[in-house]
Amino acid sequence: MAKKGMLLVGHGSKLPYNKDLVETTARLIAEKTDEYIVRAGFMSLNTPTVQEQLEAFRKEKIEMLVVVPLFLARGVHIEKDIPAILGLPEGARAGTFHMNGKDVPLVYASPIGSDPxxxxxxxxxxxxxxxxxxx
Amino acid sequence: MAKKGMLLVGHGSKLPYNKDLVETTARLIAEKTDEYIVRAGFMSLNTPTVQEQLEAFRKEKIEMLVVVPLFLARGVHIEKDIPAILGLPEGARAGTFHMNGKDVPLVYASPIGSDPxxxxxxxxxxxxxxxxxxx
Known part of the structure; x- marks a missing residue:
């Protein structure tokens, strides 16, 4: 059965800690579940970039792409920058991901937010x- | 029995989301446990400030103060700015909190970090x- 893709988006930083956090979390998610192919991509300062990881997902066998921002709360990156890269209108939570050959649903999840x-x-x-x- | 104080430190933001997140999380923590008196304070742009909340804790009956940064990962705020406000040398995880009349242990917790x-x-x-x- 085809898996879903999960793109974990990090802010990126000159210091190594944000990249470590995002990549370790991607690994922990992959260890917890077989439901997703998990990749980590960064908005700035670190690689792979979000764009590079979208490109990589175009070659995977996935039935859906879920983009999950590893950010604490909403802000300009969440509301404007990431939607722009994904080709989503501001405020949209879902759209289409154009793979090589077919289209699959694209889902844009919330940042961490307040949660028990x-x-x-x-x-x-x-x-x-x-x-x-x-x- | 005297409780512990927990100061949840937020980054602060021009947008309302960081303040909402930190204050809601402080409320959720207070609902979960009777062990702590919980207060939220901000590094910049929002109030109450960290300094104001330290002042408020000086008047509480607490046997220890735990400072918990609601930040994703280490960075300049975590390594330099917050320790400076707390009077801790860089790298120190514990020190003393001077109350009105007595001293209690001060503990400086880690930011979120990678965690299952x-x-x-x-x-x-x-x-x-x-x-x-x-x-």
Missing amino acids: LLAELMLKNAAEAIAELER | LLAELMLKNAAEAIAELER
Whole structure:
């Protein structure tokens, strides 16, 4: 059965931490599920770029492309820059991805946003820092 | 029993989304646990500032202050700016918080970083966007 493609989009940074975060998260997602072929691409300063990864997905056997921005919250990149690269009108959450030979649905997911899982992550980071203090 | 203080530090933004995210996450954390008094403060562009919230914590009954940056990854804010405000040397993960009258431990937690919970959150956002398409 054809998989879905997941393009994890990172902001990019001169420092190595954003790229590490996005690529490690892509790897963790790929380990968790067989549903997706996962690739990471960057808006700026790091490679592969979003455009390069879209090009790579055109050659994969996928039945759908889901673009997931690894950003904390909405902002100019989320609302304007990424939609422009994807050929989506501003505000659109879905469109079409033109593969080599066929078209598949393109879905544009939300950034992290407020979520109980994020609250849990903050509690976990707090607990780890306290545990380190007590060691 | 005295609680711990948790200062959730946000980047701040001209747009409303970062402030919303940080304040909603602070609320979600407070709903999840009685262990902490939770406050949100911002590095720039939004209020209350980090400094204002430190001042507010000086008047609370807390036995420890944990500072948790709601940032994706390490960077200049995490490595230099926040430690400077906290009076921590660069690289230090713990120090002392001077309350009105007594000193308590100060703990500086890590930003989000790569974590299986973050991978899960990305998968959840992808699934929600696909479900929306199919509605």
